[in-house]
Amino acid sequence: MACVLCFLLLRSSYCKGSKILVLPVDGSHWINMKVILEELHSRGHEITVLHSTKSWFITDNSSIYTSIHIPTLSDEIDMNFFSLVSLASEVLQDKVLIKKLKDTKFDLMLTDPAFPMGVILGGYLKLPMVFNVRWINNGESHQSIAPSPVSYAPVSGSELHDQMDFLERTKNMLHYLYNLYELYVVINLTYTDLFQKYFPPGTDLVSLELSADIWLCRGDFIFEFPRPTMPNMVYIGGFQCKEAQPLPDELEAFMQSSGEHGVVVMSVGTIVSALPHGITEAIAAAFAELPQKVIWRFDGDKPSTLGKNTKLVKWLPQNDLLGHPKTKVFIAHGGTNGMYEAIYHGVPVLGLPLLFDQFDNLLRLKVRGAARVVEVRSLTKDNFLEALKDILENPSYRENSQRLSQLHRDRPMSPMDTAIFWIEYVIRNKGAAHLQSAGFGLPWYSYFCRDVAVFVLAIIGTSIWGFIFVCRLLCCKRSSKKIKPE
């Protein structure tokens, strides 16, 4: 024990006051990144955040970071691959900005590779790089980071789990092949001109991504399906979770008024705040039939079917509510942050997935018996109520959630301390190249040993052919000998 503490004390003094350059992705990705930045700031690091003037959530004035503006997309242009390329070009062309960044002599680029701008800029400035990722771009980089056999490692977006039958494995394979196509053809080729102009020959977006020193992955194997991992992948799922704080008096009174029945908490995220009217009517009607109380983070017209037990709020202290002993079920869209908060506090989930990885996230909880899922497009009052009552009345959901919570908290180091450790590790050691795969530089046929297979098969084939040839020769000789005397 003393050993661990002395390990950490010794180390924390090494790289205080390091200069960290951050290029985040906006939206819920930024919410994640900011939690890490706050922790880095509290440990004495100087943080500079690059963002556009039109950021949704990233503000100019912050006590934890210095803000630098980068060119922004005009409103007309969609966030497609081509506009991202021209944006990256603009940044690299901005000589004043690049000089400023070079002169600051940053120790690290911390970025989210969901959009490649940070990867490109970090590579251009030759900075050690740490990624903060949920899913590795395009199907968890099945091929590139660690070989994840398609037979038991479901590709993200496939909505499959790790126990697949033949047709599911076929579906997974097709997803995998499509992802390879998207990564190597669609995305990588789009950046060809940019890389030819600004980078040494042989560099492309994929190779630059693979040169990252550490990948901080917002996953945990109590939630993710076990899969092979290279040593520079570090799992930090749930790093934003913390013990619940006391609720405001009014909310606490509401929680207590639920008595023995407890409370249902509903929130479907920041991006889709309003569900279709018909759906909210059905949900409100179902809630009205419950003995429980309900707190619903709600935007839009108040449902006509709303019961007296249901409280609509514009915002709710999600973590504190999930950690409250009266909370029985969390109704959620399946965003990663919410899922880890539910796991941390051991609360079962009723999932209403809407977008992105929400389907995959909820599937993982469902497989572990800690969630049920209702598809929004087929949601009715009856099927919603049936699923909700099932979770409330069947103790296995809560037991499974509590078991996940126990396992999630049972790790050598908290996920946040783990994240900070590895960020500071890269700063201290000026990179972590020794943890990277030697397979990255190989052409595909060498990586998969196809050339070796052809060579070995050719030798075997030639040997067999040679053997048959010699046998025939001997037979012919013998038979010709036999013929002659006759």
Add this chain to the structure above:
Amino acid sequence: MACVLCFLLLRSSYCKGSKILVLPVDGSHWINMKVILEELHSRGHEITVLHSTKSWFITDNSSIYTSIHIPTLSDEIDMNFFSLVSLASEVLQDKVLIKKLKDTKFDLMLTDPAFPMGVILGGYLKLPMVFNVRWINNGESHQSIAPSPVSYAPVSGSELHDQMDFLERTKNMLHYLYNLYELYVVINLTYTDLFQKYFPPGTDLVSLELSADIWLCRGDFIFEFPRPTMPNMVYIGGFQCKEAQPLPDELEAFMQSSGEHGVVVMSVGTIVSALPHGITEAIAAAFAELPQKVIWRFDGDKPSTLGKNTKLVKWLPQNDLLGHPKTKVFIAHGGTNGMYEAIYHGVPVLGLPLLFDQFDNLLRLKVRGAARVVEVRSLTKDNFLEALKDILENPSYRENSQRLSQLHRDRPMSPMDTAIFWIEYVIRNKGAAHLQSAGFGLPWYSYFCRDVAVFVLAIIGTSIWGFIFVCRLLCCKRSSKKIKPE
């Protein structure tokens, strides 16, 4: 920081006084295992060690464990696969022993799968299992634990590193195929009768090994080549290392007498204590030409060429000597323990590999610029002296060793604390099945998706054939139409 401490304090109280059954492998494997047992004992666990009455190193009387005898091999029988099977049979047939073990209600089987007795007994008693391994049996179980691409993950025993050319990859592939044959045919089939008699249908030695909850691997990626790993593999390389203690007065005086030149420490392990006479003469003659002092752990006839600077000893405090500031080079056979002690203290190595994995171990240090290797069979005074002087005079060897030492010590938790954490984790959670690959149960053609590939290719083939068939049909119709009017 406080968080980590509280995490650990909280946890250490959970599983104190657990009953741990240990079936070790004798020799240097036992030296390793014993270090872990001492630590487990100091944390309040009750340890029972199963061993034969003819053990080399494992004693009956110990303050840290209770000893239970198991049947032993008679002296006539070699340690081959068949004798190991009959030994395992004898243990499982011993009703008194089995009853005693069952009645004790152990919480865990801690074993070394280098010999499979512990795996078989742990499986038979249905205990959660933790393995303490150096190399995973037969080529690091390339296929079974984590897919390690043959293109960059060298098979143990191949004496290859992770940057391979075409012929080296071919050699690695042949090693890999041979290992598969040995694991699945030679070893696994030998145990068929035993498994049919004592285990449920479908169980074999490989499946039992793969059901282990945690594999504690005596590796570290500053030494091992980076390769993919499943989440239930935990790397604890160097767990036995500790800071140097003061030397006995006489030895300290000898070290100090070396002045600015420093000392060369030589020890070639416990198994081969005596090198051939011609070799020791050459080595002694080379030592005699050095300005350094030399401490040589030596068994046999004193070399006639011995210089005054060389001190022969029957035993030496290796860790304390390696940690001494006067020590300049460690001459070693390349056993894993010695390599990690050299890395821990940042001392460069001159390797004289003799057996087993010593060649692979030394190769890893050599690739990192922290060692040179001299083959014993071609050792002469001149080539030995040249290599030794190179290490002594070229500062890069020491710098590289120091860099490895710094990286090795830079981890979130010491290797020993990591080992204990995961052993207690398995006890606390009654296993760690959620970290195991779902691929273990699949037949090989499904694991490698060969069935899916055949299916997809068949569909593509049929589609192309159908397309051609329809085209031909249309062409024929058109040409027959053309013909008719004429």
